[in-house]
Amino acid sequence: MTKQPKVSGVSRFVWILLVIAALALVGRVAYVLAITQHDDHFYDSTAYLLVSESVVDGDGLEFLGQPYAGQPPMTVFAITPATAIFGLDMPAAIPQRLTMAILGALGVVVIGLLGRAVAGDRVGLLTAAIAAIYPNLWISNGIVMADTLAVLSVALALLFTYRLLRAPGWGNAAALGLICGLCVLTRGELTLFIPMLAAPAVLLAKGATWRSRFAWGAIVIAVFTVTVAPWIIRNMTTFAEPTYLATDDGGTLLGANCDRSYGGEGIGLWNTECTIAVEESKDPAVMATRQRDAALDYIGDHLDRAPLVAAVRVARVWELYRPLQGARLGEREGRTIEVGWAGLVMYYVLLPFAVAGVIVLHRRRTTWWPLAIPFAIVTLTVAFLAYGYVRFRAPAEVSLVVLAAVSADALFRWTRQRRAAPAQVDEGSPVGT
Secondary structure, eight states: OOOOOHHHHHHHHHHHHHHHHHHHHHHHHHHHHHTGGGOOOOSHHHHHHHHHHHHHTTSOSEETTEEOOSSOTHHHHHHHHHHHHHOOOTTTOHHHHHHHHHHHHHHHHHHHHHHHHHHOHHHHHHHHHHHHHOHHHHTGGGSOSTHHHHHHHHHHHHHHHHHHHHSOSHHHHHHHHHHHHHHHTTOGGGGGHIIIIIHHHHHTOTTOOHHHHHHHHHHHHHHHHHHHHHHHHHHHHHSSSOOSSOSOHHHHHHHHSSGGGSSGGGTTSOOHHHHTSSOOOSSHHHHHHHHHHHHHHHHHHTTTTHHHHHHHHHHHHTTOSSHHHHHHHGGGGTOOHHHHHHHHHHHHHHHHHHHHHHHHHHHTTOOOHHHHHHHHHHHHHHHHTSOOOGGGGHHHHHHHHHHHHHHHHHHHHHHHHHHHHHHHHHHHSOTTO
C-alpha cells in the first residue's frame, strides 16, 4: 500500500475550505440582492460611497466639497474599483455592496486558515463553516462599512502573529507590520495591535535570540510606519488642526458623552443631536477639535458618572445589557431587526463555546493569548473612546469564532471517545465467562 503524500491532505483541506467560502459568497450575494440593496438610511456608508465617486471623478478624497478624513481610507479604497467600473447608483450601490460580499467570503477563508494555525485542519474547516453562517459576520458583508475589512485584516494579523511566533523571520515580521498598518487604515483603534499583539509576538518568538527579536521588532515598526505614514502626512498637511487617522473622533466622543448618553434609555449609546452642540466649521478637523474639547469638558464635569457609563457601554457591546434594544438600533446602519436578532441568538450560542475554547487551548498548552487581544481592544475602545454598538465588536468576532470551533471540536472528540469506549470493552471481554 502506497503511503499517501502529505500534500494531498493539504489539498483536501484547501478544496473543502474553498467550497465553504463559495457557499458563504452565495449566501452573502443573496443577502445583498434580497435585502440590503433596499437600505436607504443615511450613515457612514453614504460617505464612503460618495467619497469613492469623488476619487473616480478625479477630485480626490472629498466629501461634500471638503477634504475627507472622516474615517481611515481603506473602505473607500476597497469600493473605488467597483465605482470606477460600474458607477454609483445611490442608495442601492449593488456593485459596492457585492465588493463587501466578496471580501467577506475572503474573510471566511482567512479565518479558516487562522483556525487551522491554532488547532489543526479540522478546527480550521469548522471555524470557516461557523464564519460562513454566523450572522454577525455576514450582516456587515451586505453593507458598505469598515467592519468587513476590519474582520479580514484582524484575521490576517492574528494568522501572521501565529506564524511569527512559530517560524520567526524577517518575512513574517514584515508581513505582520504591513497587516497591522492596513488594520489601522481600516479602524483607528487597531493601532493597539502594535503594543498589544505585534510587540509580544516578537518578544515571545520561538527559539530566537534577543538580537533577532530586536531586528524583527524594528522590521515590524518600519513596515507599519511606511504603510500608515502617507495617510497621516496627507491629513497633517490638509487640515487646519492636527489630524492623524480620522476626524470622526470628536463627533464620536461628544455623541457618547452628553446628557442623553449618560442616562435614561440611551445610556452607553451615542446621540446625533449632541454632536452639533458646538460652533460649526467647514473644516472637519476644526469641528472635530471643538467636539473633542466639549466632550472632554463634559467628562470632566461628570467624573462621578463616567465609570458607570463606561461599564454600560462594555455591557452593551458584549450584549449583556438591553440586547434587544441593540438589535433594534442596528437598523439605523443597514441591519434589519430580524437579522440582528439572528446574530444575537447565535452569538449567545457561540459565547460559552468560546470561553470553553480558551480552557481547552490552555490545557493543551497551545498559545491562545493572541486570540484574547481583540477582546481587550474592543473592551478598551468602547469603554473610553466610543459607545456600546454591536458593530464595534467586529474585530473580536474573529477570535470568538475560532475559540468556539476549538471547543466544539474538543466536544466532538470527547463524545466519539465515549462512544468508542464501550465497544472496545465488549471486544476485549473473554468469551463464555
